[in-house]
Amino acid sequence: MKLTDKVAIITGSSKGIGLGIARVFAQEGARVAVICRHEGEGRAVAQELGAEQGRAIFVKTDVTDSQSVRHMIDTTVQTFGRLDVMVNNAGYHISKNVEETSEEEWEFIVNTNLRSTFLCCKYAIPHLRKSKGSIINISSMVGLVGQPNAGAYSATKGGQIAMSRGMALDFAKDGIRVNVICPGWIQTPLVEDWFGQQPDPAAARQYIYGQHPVGRIGTIEECGKAALFLACNADSAFITGITLNIDGGITLGY
Numbered sequence: 001m002k003l004t005d006k007v008a009i010i011t012g013s014s015k016g017i018g019l020g021i022a023r024v025f026a027q028e029g030a031r032v033a034v035i036c037r038h039e040g041e042g043r044a045v046a047q048e049l050g051a052e053q054g055r056a057i058f059v060k061t062d063v064t065d066s067q068s069v070r071h072m073i074d075t076t077v078q079t080f081g082r083l084d085v086m087v088n089n090a091g092y093h094i095s096k097n098v099e100e101t102s103e104e105e106w107e108f109i110v111n112t113n114l115r116s117t118f119l120c121c122k123y124a125i126p127h128l129r130k131s132k133g134s135i136i137n138i139s140s141m142v143g144l145v146g147q148p149n150a151g152a153y154s155a156t157k158g159g160q161i162a163m164s165r166g167m168a169l170d171f172a173k174d175g176i177r178v179n180v181i182c183p184g185w186i187q188t189p190l191v192e193d194w195f196g197q198q199p200d201p202a203a204a205r206q207y208i209y210g211q212h213p214v215g216r217i218g219t220i221e222e223c224g225k226a227a228l229f230l231a232c233n234a235d236s237a238f239i240t241g242i243t244l245n246i247d248g249g250i251t252l253g254y
Helices: 016-027 039-048 066-080 103-131 151-174 189-197 201-210 220-231
Strands: 007-011 031-036 056-060 085-088 134-138 177-183 243-246
Touching (some): 007 103, 016 039, 031 066, 039 056, 056 066, 151 177, 177 220, 189 201
Parallel strands (some): 085 134, 177 243
16 A cells, blocks of 8 residues: 555545545555544544544644644644645635625635645644655646636635745755646536536536546546555655646646
8 A cells, every 4th residue: 555654634525526535545544634624524534534443533624724724733643643645625616707706705715725725734844844745735727727707716726836836846855745736627516516507417517528538527536546646755756846637638628
């Protein structure tokens, strides 16, 4: 197994991409801290990943609050004795252009997507320095190519990429690698909800699938395997500062 006894924190890991990453990491031997705001969902995932065997914990966390983030990291390190991988996955999307976005909505998206990444990295780095660990930030293809009616979301996802590149330079000397995954359309509850909200869900699904050169959207497990590659020093020790597109080729013609 590629992550035997490594310790990973994965924010937003009760569902979607975060859940996919948590499952793959656990299958590869990692001890996982499941992070979300909803206690019932978080505890259920931790139980699935081996909480009773001491392989997983749930830490209820508001990733926009520095005290809550520090508690998350301290609890993980106190429980498992170390931290090897920090995965910043928690995020939110709002479908509005800049003119339509209120100041309150802007601040909410910036705090949820970008401030949270800053806080988790800031307080994880002292522990990652000890373990020569890595940071994996989950951005989006939108951070690379933009998206209509998503001004705040696009800004935060682009910000994650730029911040990650800077951190890759700053902390390489400490043995910390920092990389970014940019998913495209992935089969998550949010995407399924979007299909269901369309006037003709079947037609919408067919259209979106057809936009991908590979003919389908991705799975959360495929995102998990990409994160596994970046987390495993044996596979990616010479890789830092990259953006890895998990998008079925859609970005090429977006």
